[in-house]
Amino acid sequence: MNHPASHSQSFTVTTPLYYVNDVPHIGHAYTTMAADSIARWHRLNGRDVLLITGTDEHGQKIERTAIAAGVNPQVHCDRIVAKFDSLWSKLDIKYDRFIRTTAPAHRTIVNEFFQRVWDSGDIYKGTQQGWYCVACEEFKEERDLLADKHCPLHPSKQVEWRDESNYFFRLSKYQQQLEALYAERPDFILPNSRRNEVLKFVAQGLQDFSISRVNVDWGIPLPTDPDQTIYVWFDALLGYVTALLDPDAQVSLDNALHSRWPIDLHLIGKDILRFHAVYWPAMLMSAKLPLPERVFAHGYFTKDGKKISKSEGNAIDPIALVDCYGAEPLRYYFLKEIEFGQDGDFNETRFIEIVNADLANSLGNLVNRTLGMAKKYCQGYIPNCNATDIAADNPLKILGRDLGAQVDIAYNNLAFRDACEAILNLVRSSNKYIDDLAPWALFKQDKHLELAQVLYSVLESARLSAYLLSPIVPKISTDIYRQLGLNIDFDLICCNNSNDDNTASVENWKHHQQWGILQANSQLGEPQPIFTKLEVKTAPSS
Numbered sequence: 001m002n003h004p005a006s007h008s009q010s011f012t013v014t015t016p017l018y019y020v021n022d023v024p025h026i027g028h029a030y031t032t033m034a035a036d037s038i039a040r041w042h043r044l045n046g047r048d049v050l051l052i053t054g055t056d057e058h059g060q061k062i063e064r065t066a067i068a069a070g071v072n073p074q075v076h077c078d079r080i081v082a083k084f085d086s087l088w089s090k091l092d093i094k095y096d097r098f099i100r101t102t103a104p105a106h107r108t109i110v111n112e113f114f115q116r117v118w119d120s121g122d123i124y125k126g127t128q129q130g131w132y133c134v135a136c137e138e139f140k141e142e143r144d145l146l147a148d149k150h151c152p153l154h155p156s157k158q159v160e161w162r163d164e165s166n167y168f169f170r171l172s173k174y175q176q177q178l179e180a181l182y183a184e185r186p187d188f189i190l191p192n193s194r195r196n197e198v199l200k201f202v203a204q205g206l207q208d209f210s211i212s213r214v215n216v217d218w219g220i221p222l223p224t225d226p227d228q229t230i231y232v233w234f235d236a237l238l239g240y241v242t243a244l245l246d247p248d249a250q251v252s253l254d255n256a257l258h259s260r261w262p263i264d265l266h267l268i269g270k271d272i273l274r275f276h277a278v279y280w281p282a283m284l285m286s287a288k289l290p291l292p293e294r295v296f297a298h299g300y301f302t303k304d305g306k307k308i309s310k311s312e313g314n315a316i317d318p319i320a321l322v323d324c325y326g327a328e329p330l331r332y333y334f335l336k337e338i339e340f341g342q343d344g345d346f347n348e349t350r351f352i353e354i355v356n357a358d359l360a361n362s363l364g365n366l367v368n369r370t371l372g373m374a375k376k377y378c379q380g381y382i383p384n385c386n387a388t389d390i391a392a393d394n395p396l397k398i399l400g401r402d403l404g405a406q407v408d409i410a411y412n413n414l415a416f417r418d419a420c421e422a423i424l425n426l427v428r429s430s431n432k433y434i435d436d437l438a439p440w441a442l443f444k445q446d447k448h449l450e451l452a453q454v455l456y457s458v459l460e461s462a463r464l465s466a467y468l469l470s471p472i473v474p475k476i477s478t479d480i481y482r483q484l485g486l487n488i489d490f491d492l493i494c495c496n497n498s499n500d501d502n503t504a505s506v507e508n509w510k511h512h513q514q515w516g517i518l519q520a521n522s523q524l525g526e527p528q529p530i531f532t533k534l535e536v537k538t539a540p541s542s
């Protein structure tokens, strides 16, 4: 995929706006870690990035949860939002906008958008009959239900019969335009397997869907009929637009759309693909607005090979997990181990094996032994040599020469696993290079020139690896940089609003993607372990 936005100066990415019926779960953390990493990569490349996340707070599911808890829905939402915010901070997620669909500005945006769709003649009153899953907030086809009218996505929940008078959106009118969109822009839905799913669904023929509800008070009143509220999905998708409003801007659809629309990338899970790849573009077509560049749907993961479900008691509590193991091992595991776009699995033992092998044994060991040798043989300085002094056939120079470009492609394709593998290849090759070239022997033999070149090559390879991994493990990367005598905080680079000198002058760190940045004779920092091996602690299930 050749991302159009990867060459322009701004990049806007969204996570789904998460339901607040319950505390955050690992699926929420997964999408958000991926979004944060891709946002960080674009920021490192000097782009003006906006990472949007937030919460989807209206609808029957939330209304019922609040009633069951005996609290006002807004109070309930506020409590859960605080949990999301705290999780994002623990996971080192640097979002730029957090949109709540209960924000007053959002209501204005929804009303204005509704009016545009209304003016297009795409809203009419009709009767909705069918099976409704409150957990999905979606009508289901009878043929898709499990035994006893249970929802396939929520097997513990029964669907409910609805027969009500609702307002409908003329989705069917957009059948041909949508098909033309998918044909003209094959990258609009990724990965390809998901695109095929959508094509198949649309080919069956699109039906209009209801965009209002009676008997649901917890929602935005329908502008044309205050006895009804707007369907939660119609409302929530527009959260992406409201999020674009600058905090001090006057609230209007035009102002929201003014500078950053259309969004470059909607990151979602496969369960909500239809809403983003069919309903959303049709709504935008109706409102005569440009469409997002891309919708990327990742897979689902299981725990120890089993479907994750609260009722099965095997839910993974991301807060307990991050408290137990820290953010960076989790970020690394989920992005390196599960191919983004495919289904995957979380297994605690494997998680520990992977992070210990890659972050402690491979990367940590490389940094530690290299700095130890530089201290011993070069008095704690980068040896007196530069990249140009290193022979063109040096294996690390060869690997390092193309790595930045390779990793750039991988990140732009959201192929986090490929990015990690390519970087780890340089790390492992560097360790092998040390073993093969034995700097300690070169020192004993007084081969100072060769020794300097070997040490420079491995120090530089450790630096490049840290830089390229920084979107995923920013603190480890910062630590490695500090030990190499480079005072760059990757977290600060990634705060658009930071006033720190370190970042104020930063426009573009792209040249750090090249092999050969370290300066001869500059002072190194103190060697310290960058990653302490983890032990299985068995984070509690929620």
Ligand code: MSP
Binding pocket: 015, 016, 017, 018, 019, 020, 026, 027, 028, 030, 031, 056, 236, 237, 238, 239, 267, 268, 269, 270, 271, 272, 299, 300, 301, 302, 308
């Ligand atoms: N509120 C809607 C989104 C509206 S966007 C305008 C919603 N919210 S959600 O809270 O249910 O979050 C859904 C997200 O969590 C999806 O992206 C989904 O893929 C992710 N996950 C939920 N369970 C998951 C797994 N077991 N594995 C991976 N991700 C999963 O839908």
